[in-house]
Structures are given as C-alpha cells and as structure tokens.
Amino acid sequence: MxxxxxxxxxxxxxxxxxxVLRGVAPxxxxxxxxxGRKLLHAGPPIDxxxxxxPLRGAVIGAAFYEGWATSEDEAASMxxxxxxxxxPCHHHRAVGPMxxxxxxxxxxxxxxxxxxGNRAFSTLNEGYGRVLRYGAYSPExxxxxxxxxxxxxxxxxxxxxxxxxxxxxxxxxxxALHMGDEGHNRNKAGSILFLKHLAPLVVEVAPxxxxxxxxxxxxxxNALSVLNxxxxxxxxxxxxxxxxxxxxxxxxxxxxxxxxxxRISGMGDEWFTAPAATPDGLYxxxxxxxxxxxxxxxxxxxxxxxxxGFAMAAAPAIVTFVSGKPSDAMAATLEMYEIxxxxxxxxxxxxxxxxxxxxxxxxxxxxxxxxxxxxxxGIAHRQAGVGQVGAGLVRPSLDxxxxxxxxxxxxxGFA
Amino acid sequence: MxxxxxxxxxxxxxxxxxxVLRGVAPxxxxxxxxxGRKLLHAGPPIDxxxxxxPLRGAVIGAAFYEGWATSEDEAASMxxxxxxxxxPCHHHRAVGPMxxxxxxxxxxxxxxxxxxGNRAFSTLNEGYGRVLRYGAYSPExxxxxxxxxxxxxxxxxxxxxxxxxxxxxxxxxxxALHMGDEGHNRNKAGSILFLKHLAPLVVEVAPxxxxxxxxxxxxxxNALSVLNxxxxxxxxxxxxxxxxxxxxxxxxxxxxxxxxxxRISGMGDEWFTAPAATPDGLYxxxxxxxxxxxxxxxxxxxxxxxxxGFAMAAAPAIVTFVSGKPSDAMAATLEMYEIxxxxxxxxxxxxxxxxxxxxxxxxxxxxxxxxxxxxxxGIAHRQAGVGQVGAGLVRPSLDxxxxxxxxxxxxxGFA
Numbered sequence: 001m002x003x004x005x006x007x008x009x010x011x012x013x014x015x016x017x018x019x020v021l022r023g024v025a026p027x028x029x030x031x032x033x034x035x036g037r038k039l040l041h042a043g044p045p046i047d048x049x050x051x052x053x054p055l056r057g058a059v060i061g062a063a064f065y066e067g068w069a070t071s072e073d074e075a076a077s078m079x080x081x082x083x084x085x086x087x088p089c090h091h092h093r094a095v096g097p098m099x100x101x102x103x104x105x106x107x108x109x110x111x112x113x114x115x116x117g118n119r120a121f122s123t124l125n126e127g128y129g130r131v132l133r134y135g136a137y138s139p140e141x142x143x144x145x146x147x148x149x150x151x152x153x154x155x156x157x158x159x160x161x162x163x164x165x166x167x168x169x170x171x172x173x174x175x176a177l178h179m180g181d182e183g184h185n186r187n188k189a190g191s192i193l194f195l196k197h198l199a200p201l202v203v204e205v206a207p208x209x210x211x212x213x214x215x216x217x218x219x220x221x222n223a224l225s226v227l228n229x230x231x232x233x234x235x236x237x238x239x240x241x242x243x244x245x246x247x248x249x250x251x252x253x254x255x256x257x258x259x260x261x262x263r264i265s266g267m268g269d270e271w272f273t274a275p276a277a278t279p280d281g282l283y284x285x286x287x288x289x290x291x292x293x294x295x296x297x298x299x300x301x302x303x304x305x306x307x308x309g310f311a312m313a314a315a316p317a318i319v320t321f322v323s324g325k326p327s328d329a330m331a332a333t334l335e336m337y338e339i340x341x342x343x344x345x346x347x348x349x350x351x352x353x354x355x356x357x358x359x360x361x362x363x364x365x366x367x368x369x370x371x372x373x374x375x376x377x378g379i380a381h382r383q384a385g386v387g388q389v390g391a392g393l394v395r396p397s398l399d400x401x402x403x404x405x406x407x408x409x410x411x412x413g414f415a
Numbered sequence: 416m417x418x419x420x421x422x423x424x425x426x427x428x429x430x431x432x433x434x435v436l437r438g439v440a441p442x443x444x445x446x447x448x449x450x451g452r453k454l455l456h457a458g459p460p461i462d463x464x465x466x467x468x469p470l471r472g473a474v475i476g477a478a479f480y481e482g483w484a485t486s487e488d489e490a491a492s493m494x495x496x497x498x499x500x501x502x503p504c505h506h507h508r509a510v511g512p513m514x515x516x517x518x519x520x521x522x523x524x525x526x527x528x529x530x531x532g533n534r535a536f537s538t539l540n541e542g543y544g545r546v547l548r549y550g551a552y553s554p555e556x557x558x559x560x561x562x563x564x565x566x567x568x569x570x571x572x573x574x575x576x577x578x579x580x581x582x583x584x585x586x587x588x589x590x591a592l593h594m595g596d597e598g599h600n601r602n603k604a605g606s607i608l609f610l611k612h613l614a615p616l617v618v619e620v621a622p623x624x625x626x627x628x629x630x631x632x633x634x635x636x637n638a639l640s641v642l643n644x645x646x647x648x649x650x651x652x653x654x655x656x657x658x659x660x661x662x663x664x665x666x667x668x669x670x671x672x673x674x675x676x677x678r679i680s681g682m683g684d685e686w687f688t689a690p691a692a693t694p695d696g697l698y699x700x701x702x703x704x705x706x707x708x709x710x711x712x713x714x715x716x717x718x719x720x721x722x723x724g725f726a727m728a729a730a731p732a733i734v735t736f737v738s739g740k741p742s743d744a745m746a747a748t749l750e751m752y753e754i755x756x757x758x759x760x761x762x763x764x765x766x767x768x769x770x771x772x773x774x775x776x777x778x779x780x781x782x783x784x785x786x787x788x789x790x791x792x793g794i795a796h797r798q799a800g801v802g803q804v805g806a807g808l809v810r811p812s813l814d815x816x817x818x819x820x821x822x823x824x825x826x827x828g829f830a
Contacts, residue, residue, distance in 0.1 A: 175603075178595055178732040179594045179595040179596075179603060179604050179732075180593055180594040180595050180604070180765070181594075188590075188594060189594050189595070189604055189607075192604075192607040192608060192610070192611050193607060195607070195610070195611055195614070196607050196610055196635040197635075199610070199614050199628075199631045199635060200628040200629075200631045200632045200635070201628075203618055203624050203627045203628040203631060204624060204625075204628045206624070209618050209619060209621070209624060209627070210619075212618045212624070212627075213614075213615040213616075213618040213619045214615075216614045216615045216618060217615045220611040220612075220614060220615070316765035316766045317593040317594075317765040319765075325768060326765050326766055326767075326768055326769075327768075350595070350731035350732040350734075350741050351731045351741055351766060352741075353740060353741055353742075354741075
C-alpha cells in the first residue's frame, strides 16, 4: 500500500486544525475518566517501578498537593502498590511538559479545534527553577501550585469566559514564529503575546487589582507561560491527524523519562517505544551531563506538529539556551524537510523566504533516510526532588521508528 | 586631522549610554524653553511657508488640540504669521515620529541616560490609521489625543513613579532585536515587552479597573507603542555621542517632510540639509506613490543609533511591510557595516552569529564610498489631513553628507 494519499489527508487535517483557547477548568471536570487517585503523566505508559527520578518526584509532589500523602515514603508506597493510578496524558487528550503530571484538582487549559471539533488539555505553566514538572516538590513548589490553581486559574477561567473569540493559538504561534520563537523551548514572544491578549480581560474580571497585578507579573515574567497552551494546541492538531487509515504520519512523540514512544496515524492507539536518549546541551551552573535524566515530557508534540526543533531556523537566538550556533539551528530545520510530508501553510519562517515549517513526520522517510527527528528540550536532574539542570538537543533512537514501520507493514502490507 | 580617535570616543559614548524610561510628564513641565504658543516638529528647522502637507496638518491639529484655533484657516494664518512658533524637537532634546509635533500640554516620556546624565523626550504613540503624526486632525484624532494625554498619561506617570528601576530601554531593545524587531518600523516585540513591564504597574495605580483595561488594550493593540520611547532612547544615546571635538560621527538624521538634515558630533549645532527624498515602498489599498510626501520624521534617530534600517537583518519579517525580500533585509545590514565605525556591544543579531549591529555612521565613509544610510520609514500622504498611505525604504541624498564633510574640512583641515 502506498500511504502517500493517506498522509496527504492526515497532514491536511493537521495543518487545517484551528486550536483556540476557550477556557480554564479543574482537570477532573473536563477530562473524561479522570477521577479517584489518578495522575496523568508524560510519555507512553509506565509504572512506578520503572519510573525515572523526576517522574517519581512529580508523583510525590502531586500526592502532597492533593493531600493523598504527607511523606515521600507514603506517596511512594501508594504509587508502587497501585494506590495511585498512573496513566499517560495522551490517553486523556492531554499533554504535559517534562514529568507532565496532571492531578484531578489542578486547573487545565481547554483548547478546542474549531475545524474538527476535538479538544485538548494542559496544565498551567509553573515557570522556571524548582518546579513540579522537573520533579521538585519542596514547599515552595506546592505553594506556587496552590497560587496558580486556587487563585490564578479562576481568574483566567473568568477572563476567557468573558472573551467571545478565545485566543486563536494557531494565529498566535504563526506570529511568534516571526518573532524569534520556535514554540518549544523558546516561547518568549508567544508568552507575551499571550499576556497581551489576557491582560485587559484579567484586569476586568479579577476580584482585586492586587491579584490582577500578581497574575500579570506571574505570566509576564515567565517566558514559558504559553508553552502549555501551545502544547495543547499541537495535541489538538496532531489528534486531528490521527486515525487516518493507511497513514504513516507520526501523530505523537512523547517521553516519560524512561521510554520514548510514538504513535502513528494509521496504527490506532498502539505505542511503539524504546529507551529514551539523554539530551546533549548546556547545563546550569553546578550541574553536568552526569546529572541528566534521559529525555522526558510530552513537549515533543511541538515537533510532531511542525514547530519546536523543526522550526529552529525561525529562532536563532535559542542556541544560547540549547547549545550550538545559529547555523546549526538553520541546519536543523533544513534537515527536517527531508523527513516530513508538507511545508506548513500557516507556520512560516521569514529568513527562509517565508517557507512553511517542515510538517508531518513520515515514518517511512525517517527509516529510509535514517534521519531521526530533531528535538530541543529541557533537561531534568535524574534524581527526584531536584529540578531542571539545563536544556539541549536530542534525537530519539531510530529503532522505535523501524519497529513501527515493521508493524505497519504487517498490518497494511509493505509500504 | 584624523578623526578616528574622536570617532572611537564618540561611538563608545553612544554604545555605553544607558537610556532608562523614568517618567511621563506634560511637555511644558519638563522640556526647557517650551512655553507660549510653540510647537516642536520633526527634522531640521522649517517655517510654515515651506512646510509639507503632513507637517501643516499636524500643526493645525495641534492648534485645535491646544484650543489656539478652531478652523483650519485660523490655525494656518496663526502659523504663517508667527502666532505659533515652530522649533525642531531636536533643539529641545526631543524627537517625534513623522510630523513629530509636540505641543505644550501633550504628555512626553522622560528618558534618562544613566551613564552620562542627559535626558530625552518623546510623545506617546497614537497607533495606526488616522493620526496626528501623519498630518490627520479629524475629531477622532483629537479625541484619541485627549484620551492619551488626559487619561492614560497620568496613569503611566504614576506607574513609572511606582517603579524603582524604571524601564531599561537599552535592555528592552537588545531583547527585541532577538525577537524579530529592528526598532524603527517593526516594534512588535518591543511594544509587548513594554506592555509586560507596564501592565502590573498600571493595574496597581489606575483609579479604576476599567481605565486600566482600556490602557492595556490601547498599548497592547498598538505594535508601535514602544517606538516613541525607543526614539527618545536613541536620542539620549546620540546626544551622548554629540560634541566630541573632531569627530565625524553622524549624531542626528532627521526630516521635516521638506528637508533632510544631519548633525555631526564635532560640528556643534549646525544642520546640513538637502531636499528630502521620497520613499519607495508598499502602499495601503487605494494609495500609490503619487500620494507620497517626501520623507518625514525624527525616527531616523534609530538608524543614527545603530538600529532600524541598520538592523534589518534581525527583522526579516519586516519586508511584508516595507517591501523587498528577507535577503534584502540581510543585505541592508551588511552594507551598513561599510559606513559605520563599530559593531554594537549590546545590540546583536542572532542570525549573523550575534554580530553587533552596524553603529555610528562615519561621515567620511559615507562620502568616500558613496553609500548613503539606509532608512526604513512610514509614508505620509502629501496633503494635510489624510494620514499614512504606506511604508517603505529610502536613502537620503549624498549631497548633504558631502557638504557636511566640506564644512568639516574647513573647520578642522582635511580629514
């Protein structure tokens, strides 16, 4: 079977999806099947025993946050014996950066794809430093989560409810790509565009000017504040491309800190996994590659949707953060055209004469050319409770793509 | 005399100037010698008789705004017979975009150069469309000016008074250049960085949440809101470089819509002028080059300070606004290295491997190489009362540089 027509259909759905941020709500109220002592996590399925340090740390922190446990041992035993159920974000139309933990009472952004009707969810971004998503769970981490979820989220919820149009995240991303962002690790422009849209609404609905100012500072000082809505937008786009019979388009790439996994449009809900690689990058003062956990997070949904590492030519300044030279950023994008099926109609790169970003990874091309997708990423400490130690670049093993193609061939005949 | 050492000193002062936005105040309260029926305008000195349409329109609008006149004829006669005094912004440490009109009761940004102690001023930016600076003076133009000066300015004044640090405009510009701005016609990133700094302060000091929200919308929806503070910052930098004995550094380039003029660091307050050229560019629907007024505005202070047309390689997306291809934007910057004496220490261009912007125009190099500075600019309708008709690119005549060099040689001996 020749998957070209199926891939063209799938990538068309990916590009024409129009994700709009429409609301904020407690996760348990909007995510189906999310009740009891259940936590969502990044990447393909995993149990406590095989979970990496940062994922374990985030599970412990979420158990504290939900009031399920008061000590690390208590939380760990609960998670180990099934007293806390773990499930991938991706199984619940959600995505989470790094450990990606979503607990039932955390607030999530609600993104609707106006073209195809599907929805996607992501938590609010915590900012830099010691944060849950990197496996930290100290009192300051929990206190910040309480501010975000108990004080900020209801205001954002009311602000978005007061906006007829919501926030068109595809348009925001298109603009941010003309402003030096690539949408994964560099979201400086997108985050202040996000602030620009929200600020007047927040001021109008906040119960006090003090809280409004605190929220505007929190969002404005966090150059990643739009990352989570962007990830949900990419998830909404990728989900729209999923399930096209015969398509070899990659519709999810995700890591749980132990395994890297992909899903293929024409291959249903099956995950193809392999051990996660460890990123190369730049480390914060006092840390080195010896501290790095293997790659972790659902944020590779950005590369899956044609931005992030695939759009680095739009964001040459990112090399100060992830290593390399501006010419490397350009080369990364140019190489990704080799393994994709389209140039994005809405996401363009000015310095490449407004060429569309390389979009829609074709499993066949990855395997035939031996070119793995390029991902840029944060780097978590390998131990629970520490946090971020750097940022860098990584490529997943080709093995996972090869096995997916074998499975495809078994199902559809050789591609 | 060899001006190299003097130029090195002058450009060092230009680069090390650190302009910080510290306040907003009525022009008459902070600008020396600004009282009575006096208006400041862009460019070198000019009288009513020689003034172009857009400058005349802005003078009429300012006379209406100040309550000096109630009809066009009344305002025109007043300006023609000296009942309204006209003086260049540059003679009062101020700069203004396009017609550049400052009237005594208009609010101005107060920018302080923390390194050398000098100050500079600029009005608040009106946004796009029918605006005074392009020579429009309809009721909506005056109503907007009243909102800006009577309602918004006092809040910005209180907001900046509440900020110990002020807003470091050199740092803001450095960041914006990594986000696809060049600082003259593309200030998308800088304007929302500006909003990010101001938003929480505005919320804290505004008398009502309604006014706070209106101000945040006004600033946020205007992708040029930071242009005027940026121009004042550039003026503060250029003034710091002015007055170095023997220096051939250009410390002002400005146009009043009739004449283009420059000042030279080592040549005191003398203007060297020639007729202003007319920009080439892209026109708004319904307009063409036949509608274009010759080049107008003090905004060329940006190119004088090493950004704007000189930094276009940082802003490839600008070509959608001013015409050309991204490679033209790159070529513009590369050419400007030929006529400048330094690469800016603080303003860098990621795609050029973080090379500093071409900074400090050397009069000698312009004349010897026959390369005029590249300027990008808005285009005003040639008739009073119409407004902006497009945006484009322009180079001043070499003649003005040649005459300045002759004058320099007469004063200092041949350079």
